Amino acid sequence: NETAKAALGRATWKLLHTMTLRYPEDPSNDERAALNSYFHLLSRLYPCGECATEFQALLKKFPPQTSSRRAASLWLCAVHNTVNHRLHKPEFDCAHLDDEYDCGC
Amino acid sequence: NETAKAALGRATWKLLHTMTLRYPEDPSNDERAALNSYFHLLSRLYPCGECATEFQALLKKFPPQTSSRRAASLWLCAVHNTVNHRLHKPEFDCAHLDDEYDCGC
Ligand SMILES: Cc1cc2nc3c(=O)[nH]c(=O)nc-3n(C[C@H](O)[C@H](O)[C@H](O)COP(=O)(O)OP(=O)(O)OC[C@H]3O[C@@H](n4cnc5c(N)ncnc54)[C@H](O)[C@@H]3O)c2cc1C
Ligand SMILES: Cc1cc2nc3c(=O)[nH]c(=O)nc-3n(C[C@H](O)[C@H](O)[C@H](O)COP(=O)(O)OP(=O)(O)OC[C@H]3O[C@@H](n4cnc5c(N)ncnc54)[C@H](O)[C@@H]3O)c2cc1C
Structure with missing residues (x-):
């Protein structure tokens, strides 16, 4: 069911981008470890087996950048673009x- | 911005429910630890400060149930209902x- 897979993907990217754009500008070591672990756990638990396998490979090749909000959000944007490329998306x-992500917090 | 907060919440619940409904029927200790850590990290990183604080309190009161797919998905459903109740939602x-969650995996 491709429609369900796409809707799940959209929901997940929304959460992830909003999260990195609210991540601290100047994170503590503990906050850095939390973000890094979060992505690795998500890549194991993501409920689309094919996507999870690809995501795990991506994280190995491009480990999460956690040194600042800017680093994390640009890293995630690049990772999402890698997935876009694989799926022939712009x-x-x-x-x-x-401009794209507003969390309303 | 309440609209953005609601859209982020909807996206997040979708990911979380789909995840617990694809969680193994008979998880290993390692898979149980992963799901438990995932929820705790999310409650720290969730990009709505008020929601994150409430979510952390909820996890303290109702720790993630990770013994099986059924336990995890019913636990999450109950937690979501607690949030619904607080927000005066049905x-x-x-x-x-x-019936509600299809991941298309
Ligand atoms: C970790 C992960 C792995 C996935 N792997 C697969 C897979 O292997 N196979 C598969 O079929 N599907 C996979 N998906 C789903 C796929 O990435 C899309 O989510 C889905 O195809 C729906 O695409 P979409 O065109 O609606 O836009 P999406 O890619 O879901 O993006 C949603 C919106 O985010 C914005 N956006 C686009 N690119 C970026 C960017 N680089 N940075 C920030 N914002 C951006 C745009 O506004 C876009 O409309 C995966 C999803 C995730 C979260
Ligand atoms: C962890 C977390 C904490 C939040 N805390 C707050 C907060 O403190 N303040 C705030 O204003 N907002 C909070 N939100 C957002 C809020 O829960 C809603 O997501 C948001 O208000 C949009 O609501 P909605 O009516 O579209 O439905 P949502 O509650 O987003 O639910 C989406 C859909 O899931 C289904 N659903 C409803 N209940 C359940 C259930 N129990 N089990 C399974 N599926 C269900 C329904 O089909 C519903 O339409 C939080 C969100 C999350 C993920």
Whole structure:
């Protein structure tokens, strides 16, 4: 069911981008470890087997960048673009991240 | 911005429910630890400060149930209902979980 897979993907990217864009500007070591673990656990638990396998390979090749909000959000944007490329979707311009994601917090 | 907060919440619940409904029927200790850590990390990183605080309190009161797919998905359904109650939203009938969430995996 491709529609369900796409809807799950959209929901997940939304959470992930909003999360990195609210991640601290200047994180503690503990916050850095939390973000890194979060992505690794998600890649194990993500409920689409094929996507999870690909995601795990991506994280190995491009480990999460956790040193700042900017580093984390640009890293995730690049990772999402790698997935876009594989799925023949257009590349997203990472300069527009802030306009696209509003968490309403 | 309440609209953005609601959209983020909907996206997150979708990922979480789909995840617990694909969680193993008979998880290993390692898989149990992964799911437990995942929820705790999410409650720290969730990009809505008020929601994150409430979520952390909820996890303390109702620790993640990880012994099986059924236990995890019913636990999450109950937790979501607790949030629904606080926000004056209708209670969801947890018997309908399987019909509602399809991951397309
Ligand atoms: C970790 C992960 C792995 C996945 N692996 C697979 C897979 O292997 N096979 C598969 O079929 N599907 C996979 N998916 C789903 C896939 O990535 C899409 O989510 C799905 O196909 C729906 O695509 P979409 O065109 O609606 O846009 P999505 O890719 O879901 O993006 C949603 C919105 O985010 C914005 N956006 C796009 N690119 C970026 C970017 N680089 N940075 C920030 N914002 C951006 C755009 O506004 C876009 O409309 C995966 C999803 C995730 C979260
Ligand atoms: C962890 C977390 C904490 C949150 N805390 C707050 C907060 O403190 N303040 C705040 O304003 N918002 C909070 N939110 C957002 C809030 O829960 C809703 O997501 C948001 O208000 C949008 O609500 P909705 O009516 O669209 O349905 P949602 O509650 O987002 O639910 C989406 C869909 O899931 C289904 N559903 C409903 N209940 C259940 C259930 N029990 N089990 C399974 N499926 C169900 C229904 O089909 C529903 O339409 C939180 C979200 C999350 C993920």
